[in-house]
Amino acid sequence: MGTLNAVTTWLASLPWGLYLLAAGATLALAVAEVVSVFERDPTRALFTWGSVLLLLLNVALAVLILTLVRSLWAGGNSPWVALAVGLGLPTLVRTRFTVLKPLPGMADSQGVDIRLDELYERLQRFCRSRIDLALASQRVQLVEQAMERLDLADLERRLRLLLEGGLLLTDEKARQYADKIMNAEGYTEERKRMLLSFAILDYGGHRMLGEMLKAAKAKPPA
Amino acid sequence: MAENLSTLRELEDSLSAEEKELLKVLGQVGAATPVELAVKTFSLPEEINTPLLSLKEKKLIDVKPVPGRLGSELLVLSKQGLHLAKGE
Numbered sequence: 003m004g005t006l007n008a009v010t011t012w013l014a015s016l017p018w019g020l021y022l023l024a025a026g027a028t029l030a031l032a033v034a035e036v037v038s039v040f041e042r043d044p045t046r047a048l049f050t051w052g053s054v055l056l057l058l059l060n061v062a063l064a065v066l067i068l069t070l071v072r073s074l075w076a077g078g079n080s081p082w083v084a085l086a087v088g089l090g091l092p093t094l095v096r097t098r099f100t101v102l103k104p105l106p107g108m109a110d111s112q113g114v115d116i117r118l119d120e121l122y123e124r125l126q127r128f129c130r131s132r133i134d135l136a137l138a139s140q141r142v143q144l145v146e147q148a149m150e151r152l153d154l155a156d157l158e159r160r161l162r163l164l165l166e167g168g169l170l171l172t173d174e175k176a177r178q179y180a181d182k183i184m185n186a187e188g189y190t191e192e193r194k195r196m197l198l199s200f201a202i203l204d205y206g207g208h209r210m211l212g213e214m215l216k217a218a219k220a221k222p223p224a
Numbered sequence: 225m226a227e228n229l230s231t232l233r234e235l236e237d238s239l240s241a242e243e244k245e246l247l248k249v250l251g252q253v254g255a256a257t258p259v260e261l262a263v264k265t266f267s268l269p270e271e272i273n274t275p276l277l278s279l280k281e282k283k284l285i286d287v288k289p290v291p292g293r294l295g296s297e298l299l300v301l302s303k304q305g306l307h308l309a310k311g312e
Contacts, residue, residue, distance in 0.1 A: 039254070131288070131300070134255035138290045138298045142257065179266045186268055201263045 010081055020072075020084040021065055027088025028064040032057050035092075039130070043137060043208060052132025059125065064091050095122040141203060148199035148211055151218050154191055157198035158184060160214065164205045235282060236308055242275040247284060247301070251309025255300045257290070284308060 033048065036056065040047035047053055068087045072078035096119045148157070161180045165172050183189070183197045203211045239247070249264050250256060258276060262269040276299070279285045284305035290296035301309055 130254070134300065135288065135291055135298055138255065138257060138296070139292050141260070142290060142296050175266045182266070182268065197259070197263065197268070200259050204260060204263050 017072075017079070020079065020081060021068060023081055023084040024064040024068045024088035024091075025061045027085055028060045028091045029057060031089065031092050032060040036133070040133065040137070046137060046140060046208065047133050050133045050136035052129040052134075052136060055132070056126065056129040060091065063095065064088050067091065067094070095119070141200075141208070144208065144211055144215075145196060145199040145203060147215055148202075149192060149195045151215060152195065152199070153218075154195055154198070156214065156218070157195055157202065160206070160210070161198050161201050164202065170205060232304065232307055235284070235304065238282070239308075240275060240278075242272065243279055243284075246272060246275055246279060247305060247309045250285065250299060250301050251306065255298050257296055257298055261299065279305070 036047055036053050037044040064087055068078070068084055071083060071087060077083070158180060161183075164170055165176045165179055170176075179201065180198070183194055183201070186194070189197075199211065202214070245265060246261060249261060253260075253264065256264065258272065259269050261276070262272050265272065276285070280287060283302055285299050286302050288298045288300065290298050
């Protein structure tokens with residue numbers, strides 16, 4: 003309790019500490035939002051412009067709201083208020099405020115809304131689309147490298163290991179996929195390499211294909 | 225609202241099994257290139273070409289160019305596509 007009081011007093015004496023607290027809390031929630039959507043590639047997703055924009059915007063909003071609270075209310079200089087602003091921001095930006103609600107019975111009795119929720123959703127959609135595009139670009143780039151540097155036999159072996167070797171829980175369709183690619187009529191070796199690379203990337207992950215590329219680079223020429 | 229719902233239902237009824245599966249997969253992953261969708265459904269890209277074009281015509285998917293990767297396109301669900309993929 004004593005420590006808590008000391009921390010509270012210290013934080014209260016430093017306005018930037020309050021801002022840091024509010025920004026940190028809202029940042030943690032925004033990071034959790036991104037990570038929960040891009041479960042398969044959270045780190046890469048976080049280091050995209052779309053993510054950075056979303057995180058910065060959340061922090062800026064938290065700082066703005068805390069400044070408003072502190073200037074309007076003397077009791078706003080508390081770490082608890084800062085924490086509440088940081089944690090409450092996601093709720094606030096998903097709220098629709100009705101500023102004016104005409105009396106019932108009028109021809110147009112719809113209220114005047116400030117649709118913060120819609121604005122925030124649009125912004126989230128924009129950021130999500132930026133993240134998706136950035137991640138897709140990275141995936142295509144990795145597959146291009148794999149097509150250039152990896153042997154068809156190595157790619158086939160790895161995909162078979164993934165889909166037929168019991169590393170993944172797969173059905174009959176999955177177990178026949180490597181055969182389907184390898185026996186596809188009219189497919190050039192390059193096209194097979196492309197499909198195999200995309201399949202390894204999808205079922206084995208970015209890391210697996212990246213490690214195959216590293217191993218191929220380290221391998222001395224035959 | 226009711227009109228929208230009936231249009232959505234009509235759209236849903238018009239979908240083939242392949243189109244429904246592609247919508248479902250796209251709903252799960254959020255966004256994917258056509259070749260990634262093929263891989264996710266254990267198909268060859270040309271096998272899903274026709275259903276994808278049909279979904280695009282029905283405005284259930286949007287196509288966006290991947291920046292810096294000439295010729296690559298990213299498929300995402302449109303608002304209507306999202307409703308259908310969620311089964312709303």
